[in-house]
Amino acid sequence: xxxxxxxxxxxxxxxxxxxxxxxxxxxxxxxxxxxxxxxxxxxxxxxxxxxxxxxxxxxxxxxxxxxxxxxxxxxxxxxxxxxxxxxxxxxxxxxxxxxxxxxxxxxxxxxxxxxxxxxxxxxxxxxxxxxxxxxxxxxxxxxxxxxxxxxxxxxxxxxxxxxxxxxxx
Amino acid sequence: xxxxxxxxxxxxxxxxxxxxxxxxxxxxxxxxxxxxxxxxxxxxxxxxxxxxxxxxxxxxxxxxxxxxxxxxxxxxxxxxxxxxxxxxxxxxxxxxxxxxxxxxxxxxxxxxxxxxxxxxxxxxxxxxxxxxxxxxxxxxxxxxxxxxxxxxxxxxxxxxxxxxxxxxxxxxxxxxxxxxxxxxxxxxxxxxxxxxxx
Numbered sequence: 001x002x003x004x005x006x007x008x009x010x011x012x013x014x015x016x017x018x019x020x021x022x023x024x025x026x027x028x029x030x031x032x033x034x035x036x037x038x039x040x041x042x043x044x045x046x047x048x049x050x051x052x053x054x055x056x057x058x059x060x061x062x063x064x065x066x067x068x069x070x071x072x073x074x075x076x077x078x079x080x081x082x083x084x085x086x087x088x089x090x091x092x093x094x095x096x097x098x099x100x101x102x103x104x105x106x107x108x109x110x111x112x113x114x115x116x117x118x119x120x121x122x123x124x125x126x127x128x129x130x131x132x133x134x135x136x137x138x139x140x141x142x143x144x145x146x147x148x149x150x151x152x153x154x155x156x157x158x159x160x161x162x163x164x165x166x167x168x169x
Numbered sequence: 170x171x172x173x174x175x176x177x178x179x180x181x182x183x184x185x186x187x188x189x190x191x192x193x194x195x196x197x198x199x200x201x202x203x204x205x206x207x208x209x210x211x212x213x214x215x216x217x218x219x220x221x222x223x224x225x226x227x228x229x230x231x232x233x234x235x236x237x238x239x240x241x242x243x244x245x246x247x248x249x250x251x252x253x254x255x256x257x258x259x260x261x262x263x264x265x266x267x268x269x270x271x272x273x274x275x276x277x278x279x280x281x282x283x284x285x286x287x288x289x290x291x292x293x294x295x296x297x298x299x300x301x302x303x304x305x306x307x308x309x310x311x312x313x314x315x316x317x318x319x320x321x322x323x324x325x326x327x328x329x330x331x332x333x334x335x336x337x338x339x340x341x342x343x344x345x346x347x348x349x350x351x352x353x354x355x356x357x358x359x360x361x362x363x364x365x366x367x
Contacts, residue, residue, distance in 0.1 A: 007353045015293040028217045
């Protein structure tokens with residue numbers, strides 16, 4: 001038993017009666033009516049557990065993708081060394097490398113055209129005039145310069161194949 | 170018993186997507202929920218907002234109701250109780266901009282609310298609002314809404330013994346508070362004064 005003071009009991013009874021006289025306002029009735037009328041789909045939903053898990057899954061996949069990208073990049077970076085490049089390209093001269101060589105020298109056969117300019121020719125084609133060798137150097141920064149132009153008869157030695165030749169600088 | 174079956178049926182219909190059942194539940198229990206909310210909140214507007222929130226919560230999760238654990242009304246009371254508790258927790262975060270002498274006392278009931286019309290009821294209301302929330306709610310459920318201890322224990326999710334002891338303490342505090350407001354004369358109740366002050 002929980003005894004209650006008689007005066008308090010009387011006061012609570014009166015207060016209870018006054019509370020019972022309080023009816024929901026028209027505003028509350030209207031809000032409930034709108035709630036009933038609107039479908040459940042129209043309610044603004046809070047992000048539920050599924051949505052939270054969805055974000056977590058997306059973040060996880062993103063993290064894995066970034067890690068995989070870093071790993072692949074590191075492997076590529078380690079794989080492209082001058083030694084590996086040389087191993088993978090047996091057709092290139094042993095002393096040739098693209099990187100970190102400073103420059104590359106090319107020898108291009110050329111002849112004078114009727115317009116009076118030197119033009120590159122096919123080294124296996126029949127020579128129609130005087131042939132020259134143009135030594136071209138391509139620097140590592142992309143600049144190209146003509147090192148020298150010499151008559152073919154003076155430059156070429158016997159046993160050396162004609163055509164463009166790659167040389168180490 | 171018929172009413173309980175109807176409530177359970179309404180909850181089942183609501184869970185099946187029939188929002189019209191919400192209207193039936195509001196018509197049946199809306200007034201009682203509003204009374205409870207009015208007894209625990211300082212303003213009528215807040216009380217109505219919380220009742221509305223209770224029905225919104227019901228519409229969002231009707232499947233959370235388990236008829237084996239109690240009546241639909243007890244479930245609604247539980248939802249309302251959680252909303253009220255959250256409402257007061259949120260209110261604690263607010264700080265008055267003007268904390269000086271001219272600060273508006275925000276917990277004074279709005280004169281237009283007129284929840285308690287006569288002086289003695291106003292005193293009871295004021296005394297109740299000054300009680301801690303867990304004591305206020307047990308008086309609202311047991312003494313104002315006159316629910317059984319078993320129902321209140323189900324709503325508060327605690328043993329019946331806890332409801333009894335909490336109610337005992339709440340009544341003592343309320344009596345002392347009413348005495349301080351001179352609504353109750355405790356001249357012949359020294360034991361109650363001693364009990365309330367401990």
